Structure formats: structure tokens, C-alpha cells
Amino acid sequence: MKKFVFMKEKYSILLPVLVVMTSLLSACSPGLxxxxxKTEILKWxxxxxxxxxxxxxxxxxxxxxxxxxxxxxxxxxxxxxINTGHIPGSEFKARFIGRPFEEIxxxxxxxxxxxxxxxxxxxxxxxxxxxxxxxxHTRAGASVDAxxxxxxxxxxxxxxxxxxxxxxxxxxxxxxxxxxxxLTWDEIRKFASWGHEFASHTISHPRLxxxxxxxxxxELEKCKEDIYRQLGPEHTFSCECPYGTENERxxxxxxxxxxxxxxxxxxxxxxxxxxxxxxxxxEADKPYVQWQRGPLSDTPLHRMKSWIDTCLVYNDxxxxxxxxxxxxxxxxxxxxxxxxxxxxxxxxxEDELWVATFQDVTKYMRExxxxxxxxxxxxxxxxxxxxxxxxxxxxxxxxxxxxxLPDRWKEISISQNGLDLDYEIxxxxxxxxxxxxxxxxxxxxxxxxxx
Numbered sequence: 001m002k003k004f005v006f007m008k009e010k011y012s013i014l015l016p017v018l019v020v021m022t023s024l025l026s027a028c029s030p031g032l033x034x035x036x037x038k039t040e041i042l043k044w045x046x047x048x049x050x051x052x053x054x055x056x057x058x059x060x061x062x063x064x065x066x067x068x069x070x071x072x073x074x075x076x077x078x079x080x081x082i083n084t085g086h087i088p089g090s091e092f093k094a095r096f097i098g099r100p101f102e103e104i105x106x107x108x109x110x111x112x113x114x115x116x117x118x119x120x121x122x123x124x125x126x127x128x129x130x131x132x133x134x135x136x137h138t139r140a141g142a143s144v145d146a147x148x149x150x151x152x153x154x155x156x157x158x159x160x161x162x163x164x165x166x167x168x169x170x171x172x173x174x175x176x177x178x179x180x181x182x183l184t185w186d187e188i189r190k191f192a193s194w195g196h197e198f199a200s201h202t203i204s205h206p207r208l209x210x211x212x213x214x215x216x217x218x219e220l221e222k223c224k225e226d227i228y229r230q231l232g233p234e235h236t237f238s239c240e241c242p243y244g245t246e247n248e249r250x251x252x253x254x255x256x257x258x259x260x261x262x263x264x265x266x267x268x269x270x271x272x273x274x275x276x277x278x279x280x281x282x283e284a285d286k287p288y289v290q291w292q293r294g295p296l297s298d299t300p301l302h303r304m305k306s307w308i309d310t311c312l313v314y315n316d317x318x319x320x321x322x323x324x325x326x327x328x329x330x331x332x333x334x335x336x337x338x339x340x341x342x343x344x345x346x347x348x349x350e351d352e353l354w355v356a357t358f359q360d361v362t363k364y365m366r367e368x369x370x371x372x373x374x375x376x377x378x379x380x381x382x383x384x385x386x387x388x389x390x391x392x393x394x395x396x397x398x399x400x401x402x403x404x405l406p407d408r409w410k411e412i413s414i415s416q417n418g419l420d421l422d423y424e425i426x427x428x429x430x431x432x433x434x435x436x437x438x439x440x441x442x443x444x445x446x447x448x449x450x451x
Contacts, residue, residue: 050311060330092222094204130168141207238292
């Protein structure tokens with residue numbers, strides 16, 4: 001039977017609707033007191049102190065040949081944000097949707113790039129069929145992300161001037177899909193069956209902030225469609241828009257398509273500290289803190305471990321780790337030995353840390369913040385009703401509840417939907433309680449005294 005580990009230290013729950021209790025007997029009934037039946041939804045699954053998500057971008061091969069086996073050894077699930085256009089067998093590939101290239105190129109000779117035509121030209125430039133032009137798209141997109149539209153226009157003008165002058169070299173259309181050891185959908189399905197999350201990172205990893213609407217939607221929607229077709233709806237929940245963009249226009253589109261973005265989660269209860277933030281999680285003033293850290297190839301192991309140490313001190317942190325390259329393959333690659341040591345450090349502290357996919361942590365927080373507990377009791381039974389106002393097709397993760405018990409109850413049984421639940425009895429100075437998982441929005445949990 002699975003045992004829960006309860007966090008002994010106390011903390012306050014900053015929720016407007018968390019516990020509602022109705023007593024069916026007076027507090028003076030034998031064996032009962034005012035606290036009996038009081039129920040709270042714990043901040044993290046199994047009463048852990050903090051949550052950690054191990055996330056990976058771009059799908060470089062050693063994420064699966066090196067990092068994933070290390071996680072399997074430790075029993076850790078990961079979230080892999082993949083570019084579906086790089087996977088053999090995907091239906092949708094990167095492309096430009098719009099006017100003929102010749103028409104756009106001709107127009108650039110008489111009309112300078114400006115905010116009115118920038119997005120169309122930047123969307124097309126990488127697909128003109130010439131070597132090196134995708135770099136202009138990338139640099140111009142970085143300028144838009146930085147708020148410098150003027151510089152973005154200059155960069156795109158430079159690219160088209162080069163094309164008009166013939167100072168370019170033809171390349172195959174798929175030249176930028178590199179590498180022979182590529183991940184396959186069959187492998188992804190196998191890894192997904194082990195509990196890992198596969199999520200969207202667009203088709204081809206473009207700078208979304210500089211794409212026009214039709215091409216941005218192609219990248220976001222068709223990546224999701226391929227994942228749905230290959231893996232099913234459970235892997236279409238999360239997305240990371242490339243380069244960590246927080247461009248407002250991109251966020252507006254992406255949040256309409258995906259339930260959760262690693263880039264931005266506009267929740268009133270969540271403070272977001274991105275990878276570049278120097279704010280300490282303790283300075284946040286909201287019930288939850290998403291604290292992103294992105295280890296690079298030169299990040300020392302002691303600094304990575306210090307992030308875990310911080311999670312062990314506070315109880316509101318969701319540490320989202322962002323990895324890219326692994327063992328020499330991919331951007332800012334981290335060695336397998338470093339990952340092994342780091343994961344071992346997390347494993348050594350797993351009694352206090354909930355390691356879960358990006359999707360599951362998001363769901364747990366949202367369910368908890370949108371749930372209401374109502375409790376009723378009599379002499380030998382406590383009934384706990386857990387309701388929520390979220391779409392049950394998306395939000396069906398069990399929450400961890402803690403209910404105070406009468407001191408006279410020596411043994412108990414707990415069930416929901418006719419099924420016995422695992423539980424852990426907690427004995428503390430102020431009394432006895434029980435911790436257990438419960439599904440919201442279904443039949444009530446019944447806690448009975450076993451005579």
C-alpha cells in the first residue's frame with residue numbers, strides 16, 4: 001500500500017474557498033470535538049513541501065538516449081517539448097502560407113519593410129530556398145521580442161536586398177532538419193506509456209513574435225494536431241513557445257490553443273519567475289511560485305543543488321527546470337554525469353519533493369484553487385464532498401486531503417466510488433488526522449470507524 005509522507009511543519013492556506021464543514025451532531029457528543037471532520041486540501045500532492053518539473057526543449061536525441069534513462073532509474077517523469085516537424089512521419093511540416101515569393105521579393109524593392117508588412121516578410125524569408133536566410137528571421141524575431149521593431153525591419157530589409165542582388169546560395173527546402181539519429185513516434189509512444197509528458201514546441205521552432213497570424217497559427221495548431229494524432233488528447237495540454245517568448249501577441253494566440261504555457265500562466269494565485277529573473281522565491285506574495293531555472297553547460301552542480309535546497313525550505317515553490325542539450329548534443333549541453341548527480345540529489349530528498357510533469361502540477365494547482373470541500377459527520381462516519389468548477393474532461397487529477405479524526409477512532413476505512421483508498425494516519429500534538437487522495441467532482445469520500 002502506498003504511504004504518504006506528511007510535512008510536519010505548519011503553513012497557512014491562502015484560499016477564499018477551501019473548507020466548509022457542517023456538523024450533524026453537537027460538539028459535545030462523546031468522542032467528537034469542533035475539529036473532528038475538518039478537512040483541507042494540501043498544497044502539494046502527498047503533503048510534499050515543493051513540486052519539481054523536469055522539462056526539456058527541442059527534442060535533441062540525447063534527451064532520450066541519456067537523460068530519460070537516468071530519470072527512469074530514479075522514477076522521475078519528465079515533460080518533453082518537441083518540434084513535431086523534425087520527427088519522421090509527422091503530417092505537418094514547416095512552410096510559408098501566403099502570397100507568391102516572387103511578388104513579395106519584388107515589392108521589397110520599392111516598399112521598405114515597416115510594421116505593416118514586417119510579419120509577412122519575416123514569415124516568408126526562411127522559406128525562399130536560400131542558405132542562411134532563416135538566421136535573418138531569427139535575429140529579427142529576437143528584436144521584436146526585445147521591443148525593437150525598427151531594428152527588426154532593418155534586418156529583414158537586409159535579407160531581401162541580399163536575395164535581390166543574387167548574393168545567396170540555393171539549398172534544399174528541408175536542409176535545416178539536421179541529424180540522422182532522430183526520435184521516432186514509435187519511441188515517443190513507448191516513452192509516453194511510461195508516464196512522460198510530450199508537449200508542443202511548435203512544428204519548426206520559429207520566432208513566433210515575428211510571424212503573421214496565419215503562419216503563427218500553422219505552427220501552433222498543426223503541432224498540436226500531430227501530437228493528438230500520434231499520442232492522443234492527454235498530450236495536447238501543455239506548450240512552450242520557442243525562445244521563451246513572452247510577447248503579448250503570441251501569448252494571446254497560444255493561450256487560446258493550449259490549456260497551459262510554460263512561457264506564461266496568468267493565474268491570480270501564481271507568481272512567475274522566469275529563467276532570467278533574479279527575484280528570490282521567498283519574495284513572492286502569492287500562494288504559489290513558479291520558479292524557472294535553466295541549467296547551462298557551465299552551470300556548476302552546487303548551484304543546481306542550491307535550487308533544491310531552496311525548495312526544501314519553503315512550501316510554495318514549483319521549481320520548473322528547463323534543459324536543452326545533453327551530453328554534447330543540442331544547445332548548452334549538460335553532461336550525463338552532471339544530470340545523474342543532480343537527479344540523485346533530488347532523489348535523496350524525495351520525501352519532501354513531488355517530482356511531476358508540467359501538466360500534472362498545473363492541474364493540481366488549478367484543481368485545488370477551484371475546489372470546495374464540504375464535510376458532514378456522525379458518530380462513526382465522516383463524509384467529505386469535494387467539488388470543483390473546472391472541465392472534468394481536462395481536470396481529473398486526485399488531490400491530497402487531510403481530515404481531522406476523533407481521538408476515539410482506533411482504526412478506519414476510507415472509500416470513494418466504492419473503492420478503498422490508501423491513506424496515512426497522522427498523529428500530532430493537537431490530535432489525530434488522516435491524509436488520502438480524492439477525486440474532485442465525483443462521489444463523496446466516506447471515512448468510517450472500523451469497529
